[in-house]
Amino acid sequence: MWILLLALVGSEAALAQASSQTLDTVRKRGILNCGVNTGLAGFAAPDARGRWTGIDADFCRAVAAAVFGDGDKVRFVPLNAKERFTALQSGEVDLLSRNTTWTMSRDTSLGLNFAGVLFYDGQAFMVRKSQGLKSVDELAGASICVQTGTTNELNLADYFDTRGLRYKPVVFERLIEVLAAYQSNRCDAFTTDSSQLVAERTRLADPENHEILPDLISKEPLGPLVRQGDAVWSNIARWTLFLLINAEELGITQENAGEMRTSPNPGIRRIFGEGSTFGRALGLRDDWAVSVIKTVGNYGEAFERNLGQGSPLKIERGRNALWTKGGLMYAPPIR
Numbered sequence: 001m002w003i004l005l006l007a008l009v010g011s012e013a014a015l016a017q018a019s020s021q022t023l024d025t026v027r028k029r030g031i032l033n034c035g036v037n038t039g040l041a042g043f044a045a046p047d048a049r050g051r052w053t054g055i056d057a058d059f060c061r062a063v064a065a066a067v068f069g070d071g072d073k074v075r076f077v078p079l080n081a082k083e084r085f086t087a088l089q090s091g092e093v094d095l096l097s098r099n100t101t102w103t104m105s106r107d108t109s110l111g112l113n114f115a116g117v118l119f120y121d122g123q124a125f126m127v128r129k130s131q132g133l134k135s136v137d138e139l140a141g142a143s144i145c146v147q148t149g150t151t152n153e154l155n156l157a158d159y160f161d162t163r164g165l166r167y168k169p170v171v172f173e174r175l176i177e178v179l180a181a182y183q184s185n186r187c188d189a190f191t192t193d194s195s196q197l198v199a200e201r202t203r204l205a206d207p208e209n210h211e212i213l214p215d216l217i218s219k220e221p222l223g224p225l226v227r228q229g230d231a232v233w234s235n236i237a238r239w240t241l242f243l244l245i246n247a248e249e250l251g252i253t254q255e256n257a258g259e260m261r262t263s264p265n266p267g268i269r270r271i272f273g274e275g276s277t278f279g280r281a282l283g284l285r286d287d288w289a290v291s292v293i294k295t296v297g298n299y300g301e302a303f304e305r306n307l308g309q310g311s312p313l314k315i316e317r318g319r320n321a322l323w324t325k326g327g328l329m330y331a332p333p334i335r
Contacts, residue, residue: 020232034060035093038078041199056097071295115237122216124194142188143168155218245331247298254297
């Protein structure tokens with residue numbers, strides 16, 4: 001009897017801890033407001049039918065599926081680099097899933113929290129093949145197009161200052177303006193995250209005449225953010241991300257997620273709410289994980305569909321592979 005009573009008290013305590021102003025607001029509104037890029041292939045961009053696609057857009061759907069059991073209950077809010085943090089701070093969006101680098105200053109001074117890393121990237125440079133360049137250091141004295149309000153702008157200054165190299169920054173607020181300036185020969189090189197350069201190169205009139213130099217001058221761990229001060233909402237975003245990574249490691253896919261509820265592996269059954277209360281501890285239904293994986297698949301499936309070999313970008317998994325395959329993708333266990 002005492003054991004049962006303690007269990008009930010513990011369950012009620014978990015539910016009490018699951019109180020969240022953001023979760024309540026989202027539920028009452030009936031839709032998740034998710035801030036995304038204004039248009040970056042592979043991460044967040046509307047397709048020909050106007051449907052948002054990309055790994056950041058999929059993360060929005062994953063959180064909506066966790067909350068509502070329906071990944072379509074998302075309103076995508078396109079935000080440029082300058083607008084993104086204010087939109088989250090002001091409550092215009094509930095979640096920011098917009099290829100944003102996790103840095104100390106952003107994590108500690110903006111009133112925001114990163115949920116984790118969705119994509120490991122690094123800053124690179126695109127140049128014209130006709131220039132015959134082999135490394136970034138050969139850009140000494142060059143004009144370089146970069147987007148303001150990004151970590152790329154500071155990384156660029158630090159890299160060249162450290163080496164005593166001169167350069168001329170050509171700065172724009174919007175990424176599309178940076179691309180247009182590069183395309184019209186207003187600068188010798190275009191710098192941003194490597195994945196963005198791969199995507200932006202496909203938008204050039206003559207992509208075959210441009211190349212991305214092999215050097216990476218920074219580490220850019222990109223991840224989703226929420227506002228500080230709402231631990232439950234932060235847990236929902238963080239554990240949705242961890243779920244996607246754990247699901248790939250455990251072989252749980254979009255196709256077999258329903259069947260896995262009866263897996264002989266007790267750890268997998270618990271993830272899907274069989275004999276566990278993980279969902280209630282998040283303030284969600286205990287079958288939240290089924291909804292998430294059936295909506296977007298596991299991390300590997302989302303990566304391949306949006307960025308990998310199943311996409312026009314064909315980016316290698318590399319450092320974004322699971323830790324069991326030599327990559328950096330490692331999530332705490334769900335147990």
